[in-house]
Amino acid sequence: MTACRMAVQMIARRCTVCAGVAALAIPWRLARGQASPDDAACQPPAPSARITASVVHLAPAQEPGERFELRLRFRTASGAPLRALLVYVYHANGSGEYVPARAATGCLRFHGALHGWATPDAGGRVTVHTIRPGGYPRSSEPSHVHVVVQFPGHRGIYINDTMFDDDPRLTPAIRAAQQAPGGSGVVHPVKVGGVWRAERDVVLQQPTR
Numbered sequence: 001m002t003a004c005r006m007a008v009q010m011i012a013r014r015c016t017v018c019a020g021v022a023a024l025a026i027p028w029r030l031a032r033g034q035a036s037p038d039d040a041a042c043q044p045p046a047p048s049a050r051i052t053a054s055v056v057h058l059a060p061a062q063e064p065g066e067r068f069e070l071r072l073r074f075r076t077a078s079g080a081p082l083r084a085l086l087v088y089v090y091h092a093n094g095s096g097e098y099v100p101a102r103a104a105t106g107c108l109r110f111h112g113a114l115h116g117w118a119t120p121d122a123g124g125r126v127t128v129h130t131i132r133p134g135g136y137p138r139s140s141e142p143s144h145v146h147v148v149v150q151f152p153g154h155r156g157i158y159i160n161d162t163m164f165d166d167d168p169r170l171t172p173a174i175r176a177a178q179q180a181p182g183g184s185g186v187v188h189p190v191k192v193g194g195v196w197r198a199e200r201d202v203v204l205q206q207p208t209r
Helices: 003-012 172-179
Strands: 017-019 055-057 067-075 086-091 115-118 125-131 144-150 162-164 190-192 195-204
Touching: 055 115, 067 086, 067 144, 086 125, 115 125, 144 195, 162 195
Parallel strands: 055 125, 067 195
Antiparallel strands: 017 195, 067 125, 086 115, 086 144, 144 162, 190 195
């Protein structure tokens, strides 16, 4: 964990966010500028057009890797679905690398080609169609999917990375770090009809200002 991320997380603990079926707290990592794919200090790039769809396709059919469907559900602690959100998702390719488009600028230089935006449907749901990301080369960090949420009029908020409980890189120590001080982003993928599927429940408290 970088010193930058640690500092941002310390500030973030002042906010209350919950995630997972157990509705545990997620640290809010304020998104500003970025120096690497995992640097949580990045304000997500704005979409080129207004986002109205709750389904987003990150990986084209020709993208190498195992197909993966991630279902996210955003709600309040009382169970009410959250719809007024912009959700930004990005991750590495099947080889664990971020390969950007030639004309990429800003954060997109680090986020690679597999990224996209969605907004929750009436039930607070977002569905991401993509591939399972690979783990970083020459690294022990588990493979993961970055998820950033943005309430209207507020900066983007990084919730804990979505990780996979069948990943051999996901050690007990990393699991423990996910639980304290924030909630776990670990999901249980199941392969159905050749496609990996996983669900994640995210409980958020809307900003008061």
